[in-house]
Amino acid sequence: MQTTAATSTSHVSPNFEMRILNGRPDFEFAAALQKVSPQAQARAQSTATDFEAMFLNTMFSQMTSGLKGDGPFGETKGTAVWRSMQIEQYSKAFARAGGIGIANDVYRTLIMQQVKRSA
DSSP states (O other): OOOOOOOOOTTSOTTSOOOEETTEEOHHHHHHHHHSOHHHHHHHHHHHHHHHHHHHHHHHHHHHTTOOSSGGGSSOTTHHHHHHHHHHHHHHHHHHTTTTSHHHHHHHHHHHHHHHHHO
């Protein structure tokens, strides 16, 4: 039976809760969060979310690059601009809503690097 870990401490961001690594709580990450200021955590979280949005933007752009036909993805003047803006907003919305998990791993890596650098 798998159990969930406690998710709240004063330094853990509400969007990035205690992680489970290989079926166990990631205590190394939890300890690292205690050593990093809340401002640095917020910057790392923002950077991680932006990175995931950029990845999703690239992925969605590739998915729609071959679409032809009528409607919003038709081949009219200005469609490419409209499409790129729509894809950018989709990407940001997906990343803010939790994305596909890339931001969590990037966030953990950024925090762990900050702790190692300060040690």
